[in-house]
Amino acid sequence: MGDALAQAGFPRKVLVACSGGPDSLALAAVAAYFARRGHVDGHPVSVGAVVVDHQLQEGSGQVAAITAEVLADLGLAPVDVRTVTVSGERMGPEAAAREARHAALEAAAAEHGADAVLLGHTLDDQAEQVLLGLARGSGTRSLAGMRPARTAAGGTVLLRPFLGLRRADTEEICGVEELEPWHDPTNTDPAFARSRTRVEVLPHLEDKLGPGVAESLARTASILQLDADYLEDVAESTYASLVEWNGAEAGLPEEALRALAPAIRFRVLAKAAAAVGGQQPSYRRLVAAEALLRRHGSAGPVQLPGGVAVYRLSLAELEGLGRQEGGGTGPREAARCGKLVFRPQKRPAK
Incomplete structure (x- = not known):
C-alpha cells in the first residue's frame, strides 16, 4: 500500500x-x-x-x-x-x-x-x-x-x-x-x-x-502500459503541431498525415474527433476516416460517433461549389483544401 x-x-x-x-x-x-x-x-x-x-x-x-x-x-x-x-x-x-x-x-x-x-x-x-x-x-x-x-x-x-x-x-x-x-x-x-x-x-x-x-x-x-504511454505522448505532441482550426472545425494536413506511422496517424485522427466533441471512434470507423487520404477529389463525409463528420475537399470542387452558390473561392476557403476536416454536426433539438 x-x-x-x-x-x-x-x-x-x-x-x-x-x-x-x-x-x-x-x-x-x-x-x-x-x-x-x-x-x-x-x-x-x-x-x-x-x-x-x-x-x-x-x-x-x-x-x-x-x-x-x-x-x-x-x-x-x-x-x-x-x-x-x-x-x-x-x-x-x-x-x-x-x-x-x-x-x-x-x-x-x-x-x-x-x-x-x-x-x-x-x-x-x-x-x-x-x-x-x-x-x-x-x-x-x-x-x-x-x-x-x-x-x-x-x-x-x-x-x-x-x-x-x-x-x-x-x-x-x-x-x-x-x-x-x-x-x-x-x-x-x-x-x-x-x-x-x-x-x-x-x-x-x-x-x-x-x-x-x-x-x-x-x-x-504492464508492458503494454509503457508502450501505450509512449504512443500517447507522441500522438499528443504530433496532433498539437498539426491541428488547424477554422471556427468549430479542426483540420489536419493530408500530406503530413500520410507521412506519419500508422500507429500515430490513427491516434491523431481520434484526437481530432475528440477535440470537436466526438467520442472514441471504433477501429473500423478510424479505418474509414483514414481511407479518405487515399482518395482523389471530394471524399466523405465519414460519420464518427458523437456527431462528428470527417471529409476532404479538393480545390477544384470547392471552386465549383463557390460558383454554384454565386461566390468565389477566397483564401480562407482555399486554406481548407489539402486537409482532413473534422466538423461537429448539429444535433436535433429534443
Whole structure:
C-alpha cells in the first residue's frame, strides 16, 4: 500500500471504495491498519470509506448499510454511503454502473477533501480485463488494462494497491481479520461476459496451459502500459503541431498525415474527433476516416460517433461549389483544401 500512496505523492486523506466483497473489504482492513498508525512510511494519513449502492439488486441497501457498519468498526472515518441510479440508455449495464460508481466516488472525495480513492482490483481482475480486450479485438490502450494509479476526469486520483495480489490473497486477509465478505451474485452470473471470463475461461486456460496464465496476462498489461504511454505522448505532441482550426472545425494536413506511422496517424485522427466533441471512434470507423487520404477529389463525409463528420475537399470542387452558390473561392476557403476536416454536426433539438 505504501508504494501505491507514494505514486500519488503520499496523500494525507484517502477513501477506500468498498462494496463489501472480499477484495475491497481486505483493502479496507489493510488501510485501517495504517489509519490506526496514523502514517504510511512516515507520511501522515487519515482513511475513510465510501460504499456505493447501485440499487441493481433486491436488498442492496441493506448490504450497503451492513458494509458501512463493518468499515466503521474497523476504525475508518468518515464512512459515506452513496446511492446512485444506473441508466443503461447510452451504454451497457456494466459500463453504466461503472460510470455511476465513479461519479459517486469523485463526489465523495470532493465532499470529504480526500486526495485519492483506493480501489480493490486484483491481479485476477487485470487478467480478466486483458482477456476481454483480446476477445473484443481491442487496441494497445485497452489491452494495457487497469493502471495502478490514474487521475479521473474530475481530478480525483484512483489507486489500485492490490493489482499485484491474487483474489485468493484477499480472501485470506478477510479470514485472518475475521471478516465476512459479501459475495456479489453477478460475479458468477453467466449473463455477463466478465463473469464467464472469471468462472469459465480463465480457469480453463489455467487447467490447459498450466498455472501462471493470470500472472502472464497481468504482466502483458504492464508492458503494454509503457508502450501505450509512449504512443500517447507522441500522438499528443504530433496532433498539437498539426491541428488547424477554422471556427468549430479542426483540420489536419493530408500530406503530413500520410507521412506519419500508422500507429500515430490513427491516434491523431481520434484526437481530432475528440477535440470537436466526438467520442472514441471504433477501429473500423478510424479505418474509414483514414481511407479518405487515399482518395482523389471530394471524399466523405465519414460519420464518427458523437456527431462528428470527417471529409476532404479538393480545390477544384470547392471552386465549383463557390460558383454554384454565386461566390468565389477566397483564401480562407482555399486554406481548407489539402486537409482532413473534422466538423461537429448539429444535433436535433429534443
